[in-house]
Amino acid sequence: MYIVTSLTDPILTPNAIALGNFDGIHLGHQCVFEPILSANLTSTSLHSTVVTFCPHPQEFFRGQKRQLLTPIPEKVKILDRLGIEQLILIPFNQELAALSPQQFVKDILLDLFQAKQISVGQDFRFGYQRSGTAEELKMIAEPLGTEVMIHSLKTCLDSRISSSRIRQALADGDTEQVKQMLGRSYSLVGTVVQGQQIGRTIGFPTANLSVPEEKLLPRFGVYCVKVILEDDQILAGVMNIGCRPTVAGEKPTIEVHLLDWKGDLYGQTLTVSLEKFLRPEQKFSSLEALKTQIEQDCNQAREILRA
Known part of the structure; x- marks a missing residue:
């Protein structure tokens, strides 16, 4: 173009x-x-x-x-x-x-x-x-x-489709309504950068995504996602977006764990499509409690993407 x-x-x-x-x-x-x-x-x-x-x-x-x-x-x-x-x-x-x-x-x-x-x-x-x-x-x-x-x-669910309405749906974590108005899933496109590697220590390595600063971020929390790699491979995943209160995070981060996949993604540009909001961001009493919840999130994401 x-x-x-x-x-x-x-x-x-x-x-x-x-x-x-x-x-x-x-x-x-x-x-x-x-x-x-x-x-x-x-x-x-x-x-x-x-x-x-x-x-x-x-x-x-x-x-x-x-x-x-x-x-x-x-x-x-x-x-x-x-x-x-x-x-x-x-x-x-x-x-x-x-x-x-x-x-x-x-x-x-x-x-x-x-x-x-x-x-x-x-x-x-x-x-x-x-x-x-x-x-x-x-x-x-x-x-x-x-x-x-x-x-x-054009209307959707008896109301006009607008950018403002999509913004509100994203703030609510309503990925289904967003998908109906866009005609596709809302996506975050960014480059994988070095993170604190805390996920790796509890068995859930994550790709830390850096997106343009002007990109509108959805509601903080955990999402079931599909991830497109640079080679067009499509993988299932779970994404956490927020300040990671369990590990005293201060700035919002975007972390993606790919289900049943291993490899090096540093420097790659990923397209992460938000398929379903799973739960709000929350603070856990320990890393072990966080690990247990992530396991549940991954199992839920597998069920959703298999449906």
Whole structure:
């Protein structure tokens, strides 16, 4: 996939564009992508292009880092897997924030990106003080020859799917609801780094995962997980995320124990998919009590993944 990070970079044109923030790339977002993927299949002249903003507009306006469901490297992999041809990351700055809806559509989308088709969600807002609506986008672009497709909001369990709702479900440890809204399990992608190796001393060696600092972490506790190694091997595992109160941990860590597997994972990039929340983080009276609980967690995970 071709990636553009500056408005001065060369851009593949003309385009069929999906426009939005798309944090999480949930099933609602994927509905917005469908028309541009179809346009790419039926027209050799149009490039399927996702246009989004970096940093996230909320991060720009609030002046603080925003935890993301899909940091840029993860978003790139998912979009590439979906078949998107080009990703344009518009730098969100004061100059962009000051553009009127008309200026943004005409100067950026039509003139610079040469958009011939634009796909957005019903709740899309843009331009100065978010004053532009999806309907206004249609009113500006279509008289100039660019088709605009507006998609109604997708629902799950009788409520609209949204990044905010996914965040809340992750905070609750509701992995099943998250899976229903994303169309896949929520994943943590990171590199295996050196840890304290306490797990090894009680018979449960763990891979300590370092993830991007902007990655949104789920509820602290123990999860049944599937782990994809760099060689695409898929393994069963148990993940603990939290501050490890039994051993007086201070900073949150992500530790993954692979079931019935031995090997060296240091330096590897792992993709850990959260399949089910098993229990909250807790403090045990001894390492022996912790070991007993981990054995129970592993047995429960085996049952879940066999089902």
